[in-house]
Amino acid sequence: MSYHNPPTTPRRSATFDEYHMSEIRRAAATGIYDIRGAGAKRKVPNFDDLLFLGASISRYPLEGYREKCETKVTLGTRFAKKPIELKIPITVAGMSFGSLSGPAKEALGRGATIAGTSTTTGDGGMTEEERGHSQTLVYQYLPSRYGMNPRDLRRADAIEVVVGQGAKPGGGGMLLGQKISDRVAEMRTLPKGIDQRSACRHPDWTGPDDLEIKILELREITNWEKPIYVKVAGARPYYDTALAVKAGADVVVLDGMQGGTAATQEVFIEHVGQPTLACIRPAVKALQDLGMHRKVQLIVSGGIRTGADVAKAMALGADVVSVGTAALIALGDNDPHWESEYQKLGTHAGAYDDWHEGKDPAGITTQDAELMKRVDPVAAGRRLANYLKVMTLEAQTIARACGHNHMHNLEPEDLCALTIEAAAMAGVPLAGTSWVPGQGTF
């Protein structure tokens, strides 16, 4: 090597990084956009950028295990004759049968029931596995109306009109390579083995004024008994929450961009929608402006992992949080136990997101009869119950440390933020300051 002619170290482009170059090659070779599940993977400001202050002298903490910290929550108090009661402020989000296997659905029902909370159907209708094993079951009413029938509507405990999902606000389009097995095809009235087109709007209403009439119809059919939820993606949370309330919702479900187990275009998952953290305050503001905070309950989902996340979402004004991806992990998805099989699929335990392809070694996001045997619904349900209970305990621990005898008494003033971004999004001061950036807007 000549001293006078030193070589330049080969430099990789930050713009054309390894991932994007592989994606360009993949698109060029296949002529298909990338489809996957598992929600946004890019780093976005999230609950990790918030901290609780805790109590000391100016406020008094509550004794753990001794002094009460209530976790119960009632949903549907606005119009429904039969509101639903959850023992814990954590519920299981809608995930479709077809996407999930029967045993996985059963496990979700078992786990949620042990923990005293609800689970939710998904695109594809209600299965016996989940109805039979879920004490409280929310029935999703989706644009596709796959598997939709009045009998299931009546035997649900609540109805969730799905307008958007965190993975794809405003999205419909084309889902390739859906695993349409015989049973799934029958439930969806579709030919076997075809791609699935998915509508972005409901087939028989558009806009909040029509939604109000759709909600009236659902209430009339179910004799005004069941809470009606409206689920929106974290896109324009202030307006969408306000309009769901004006249209007559009992409960608003708000799904941030990290949410969504649904298979959709990667470009959609990563580039459309707002982070969950950024969605909560605008939605709560809309409820407050309408005098409906705590009267119309707010369920927040999208990237909830721990009891700390639960407590932070509730401090920002949510009534309940909802878990999807985390529930699948609790059941055993992406478990290192199956690492060698994940590697055969060209991925790793922890990175597997082709949930729509039906090859899930963990037997959860599959319709393969052999693979799904790997899910023991009783044991997996128990794991989910444990996880939900641990999260609740964690959240209670924090609430007590902040001096609250009810989870709902957590407030934004219990929090500070580590970054300016998180401070602005959550509307709480930057740590060590009284500065709340971005106030007065949403």
Next chain:
Amino acid sequence: MCGIVGLFIKDKALEPQLGALLSEMLITMTDRGPDSAGIAIYGGDAKGHGKITVQSPNPDVDFKGLDTDLGAKLGTKVSAIVKSTHAVLDVPAEKLEEARAAIAELRPDVRVMGSGEAIEIYKEVGLPEDVVKRFDIAKMSGSHGIGHTRMATESAVTTLGAHPFSTGPDQCLVHNGSLSNHNNLRREMKRDGMKFETENDTEVAAAYLSSKIAHGENLGQALESSLNDLDGFFTFVVGTKDGFGVVRDPIACKPAVMAETDQYVAFGSEYRALANLPGIETARVWEPEPSTVYFWEH
């Protein structure tokens, strides 16, 4: 997102009932929009007279002496009829523009809702029933009228955000739906010198039509142009001095029902709005086609 009603009277004998019929139609549509309500009534054909409907948040202060102050400024006689937060000023038709400028100077807080030879516009925050009562709409007579009840989507719930929007003489527009390119259009039209009072998508649509008309298109042509240039979902009902038009976007998801008899042409977002009109049982009832301009003129 809203409820729309419209009534174009063909049989003069029905004109005294215009306000009453429209009021009832609008009240029926309350569920479609709880935020604000408004109505435009076209009537009065006194030759040479012009009308300016103005609104004030402080009517007691602003409307006191407005007729004499304005008359003095214009050097002519001006009369005013005050109805709650609104007042209709009667000025010579050829002095309409001058009068609008004078009002802005005399009473800076007063807003012009609309002006022309036939149009009066009344709109406020609140339910249709309260709004029509407040302005005594049921007693009004006229040749045609349009009503709107609003469920605000993205812009503020205010008096100025209520429909109808009027951006040209004797023109008004109401809208059900939601436009998705109104911000860009507003910026373009602002560069062309147009003024906007709100952030409302519908005001952009109204201004768009007025601008097309100002550039020589007739209302029918302007509505045709809107099908190319406006992005989003809309059912529009528009009024002019002599006419009444309807157009829906190509996707046509927002509802619309029309009825025609020898006595009238009626529009409703839903059939409910038309259900109590005289002779509705035997009327021709139909749904306007997408991307098709419908227009009636006296």
Next chain:
Amino acid sequence: MHASNLATAPVTKVNYAPKVFDLSKITLREFNQALHDITDGATETNWEVLNPKGSHAVAVGAEHAISIDVQGSVGYYCGGMNQNSTITIHGSAGPGVGENMMSGAIFVKGDASQYAGATGRGGMLVIDGNASSRCGISMKGIDIVVGGNVGHMSAFMAQSGNLVVLGDAGDAFGDSIYEARLFLRGEAKSLGADCIEKEMRPEHIEILKDLLARAGITDVKPEEFKRYGSARTLYNFNIDNADAY
């Protein structure tokens, strides 16, 4: 044929006076509750609804084989999710008439607004007049017979069942259709993506003959119709078809 299509046996008409519900005197809630309170073996199976005046959600969620005559025009979703009952609307129907119906029959004597029979899974919807846009959208087994024309995007993403149109169809007829059968007597302004004309074979004539008979239509012949269905080119993605999506 889809099993639920067989459940459209005519309701036995009983000759005593109908049970009358006047919506100018009772609320929609009271009427629908009465409808849901019917138990098996109810004897009063002949109902009449007066003064609907465009009300929404009239006679939704019926479960029993009764006949309901609605005297006047209705708003959105009349007969929504119907099972077993026969509903006759003596007037026009607003958006989504018979949406997601499972079985039974709905007859509209006037016109129907958009989304007629949306996502219907069974039973029969007969519209004497015109149906506007998106008639039979996402239909999943229902049989729909329209005496007049249908608007644009009718049978959009239609999955199964039969749509029979005696008049003309608007733009994008049968767009993104799956396995539903479309029978059109007039002309379509345009066909939607992946929808093509198909051969009318003897078995289709038989199916159509049965549909027309059940709809009470006697003055047109099955041979006057053309059949449309899916070209199935969009069933599995090919980037060169991207313009069709």
